[in-house]
Amino acid sequence: MIERPNLKYVDELAGDDVAFRNQFIAIIKDEFPVEKKEYLDHITQNRLKETAEMVHKLKHKFNILGMEKSYQLAVDYEKELLMGKTDGKLKFMTVLNAIESYIKTI
Amino acid sequence: MNCIIIDDEATARAIVKQLCSKIPDLDVIEEFDNAISAIKFLNQQRIDVIFLDIHMPGFSGVDFVQTLKDPPHIVLTTSDTNFAIEAYEYECIVDYLVKPITQERFDKCINKIESIGSQPSKSQKTTQPDAIEGEDLYINIDRRLIKLKLSEILVIEAKGDYIDVKTEKEEYRVHTTLKKIKEKLPEKLFLQIHRSYIINFTKIIDIEDNSVLIAKNVVPISRSNRPELMRRLNLL
Numbered sequence: 001m002i003e004r005p006n007l008k009y010v011d012e013l014a015g016d017d018v019a020f021r022n023q024f025i026a027i028i029k030d031e032f033p034v035e036k037k038e039y040l041d042h043i044t045q046n047r048l049k050e051t052a053e054m055v056h057k058l059k060h061k062f063n064i065l066g067m068e069k070s071y072q073l074a075v076d077y078e079k080e081l082l083m084g085k086t087d088g089k090l091k092f093m094t095v096l097n098a099i100e101s102y103i104k105t106i
Numbered sequence: 107m108n109c110i111i112i113d114d115e116a117t118a119r120a121i122v123k124q125l126c127s128k129i130p131d132l133d134v135i136e137e138f139d140n141a142i143s144a145i146k147f148l149n150q151q152r153i154d155v156i157f158l159d160i161h162m163p164g165f166s167g168v169d170f171v172q173t174l175k176d177p178p179h180i181v182l183t184t185s186d187t188n189f190a191i192e193a194y195e196y197e198c199i200v201d202y203l204v205k206p207i208t209q210e211r212f213d214k215c216i217n218k219i220e221s222i223g224s225q226p227s228k229s230q231k232t233t234q235p236d237a238i239e240g241e242d243l244y245i246n247i248d249r250r251l252i253k254l255k256l257s258e259i260l261v262i263e264a265k266g267d268y269i270d271v272k273t274e275k276e277e278y279r280v281h282t283t284l285k286k287i288k289e290k291l292p293e294k295l296f297l298q299i300h301r302s303y304i305i306n307f308t309k310i311i312d313i314e315d316n317s318v319l320i321a322k323n324v325v326p327i328s329r330s331n332r333p334e335l336m337r338r339l340n341l342l
Contacts, residue, residue: 009206013124020124027116053163057115060185063206064117 002094005065005102025106032061032103036096043089052081055092062095065102070095107219111137112144112170113159113183118205122157122183125212132216141170153178155219157203160184171196179219183207243290245271245280252278256295260309261323262287264302272323299335300328307338 007021014021039054059074073095077088109126111134113119119137126134135153138144142165144156160167160182167182177198185205200222201215243259244251254273263270264284271278271287280287288296288304298304303325305318312319313335316327327335 013121013209017124017127020120020127024117024120024124027120031116056161056185060115060118060205063185064121 002098003067003070005067005099007106008066009064025103028061028064029103029106032058032099035061036100039096043086048081048084048086052078055081058096061099065099067095067099070098107131107154108133108135109155109157110135110144110147110153111157112139112141112162112167113137113157114139114162115159118159118183121205121207125207125209126157128209129213129216141165141167144170145173148174156180158182161186171198174198179222181215181219241292243287245278247278247280254278256292257306257308259296259306260320261306261325262296262304272321274321297331297335297338299331300326313339 007025010021010024014024035054035058039051039058042048042051042054055074055078059071059078062068062071062074073088073091077092080086080088109132111119111122111126113122116139119139123134123137126132132155135151136144136147138147141158141162155178158167158170158180161184167184171177171180179200180196180198181201181203182199183203183205201218203211203215241256243254243256245254246252254271258273258275259271260274261272262284263272265279267283268279268281269284269287271280284298284302284304288298291304295306295308296304297307299318305320305325309320310318311321313327316332318325318327318335
């Protein structure tokens with residue numbers, strides 16, 4: 001089952017600081033689609049080293065959004081890519097889609 | 107104290123900036139999405155602390171540290187623990203924060219920096235790893251004494267009445283026990299992580315839940331030895 005992203009970590013960090021919360025949401029709304037596109041470009045072209053770099057970058061967002069299992073999935077997928085394998089591609093894509101849907105709601 | 111933040115991800119920079127905002131007397135004076143721009147800045151301005159993402163495309167955090175002649179205190183921020191050992195070979199690296207960073211952990215980091223004070227740090231590697239270089243261990247195989255460099259040993263595995271000593275180049279089977287060889291090994295370099303395994307601590311590539319990756323060897327960590335391994339990681 002796919003984990004639901006959440007802003008628990010960000011809320012803890014923000015406390016009463018609404019400005020930070022809003023700023024963070026704005027940043028992730030900007031940054032995530034760009035990184036997802038970059039990831040898709042690389043994986044489509046079978047550039048596995050570059051794909052692994054993007055997975056590394058994206059997995060940090062899984063952590064921030066409280067998706068620990070998805071983070072582990074990304075860790076494994078990154079290693080796979082560096083070994084020339086793409087077995088985790090579909091599962092990783094599911095996580096990306098879940099985040100994409102979620103950030104449209106925040 | 108003043109500081110700068112270097113991270114290629116805007117979300118990560120925003121988080122570190124927020125963490126800094128909770129610390130009185132810690133001012134974030136600049137943030138950078140790449141290390142090259144930071145080097146230019148550091149040539150013009152003296153700062154106390156750098157929060158540095160170690161994993162950046164093109165020019166990594168370690169590359170960056172090596173370019174600094176008179177570095178301030180550096181705190182590494184990363185999603186991985188893989189680089190921890192290499193990182194602590196640099197005196198200027200005072201802490202290693204694994205993302206997502208909690209305020210509690212960040213506060214500890216700041217306390218640590220404050221306790222160190224503003225003494226100048228050095229970008230050169232510490233001499234500790236060199237101190238054991240050149241130290242050798244002689245093993246008896248078929249009446250021949252073969253010299254092994256301690257620093258080249260990766261893993262030692264118990265196999266009944268024998269042990270297998272795996273080095274970077276070869277593997278040797280020696281008639282002795284793990285307990286006996288452990289007494290001959292420097293504690294700073296070697297650690298028993300399982301009833302049947304001693305590892306060269308500096309050769310760790312990766313640590314997962316219950317195993318350590320050393321070169322191509324996946325070595326199990328026993329539950330009883332895991333706390334010591336984690337303590338050593340923190341100390342380094």
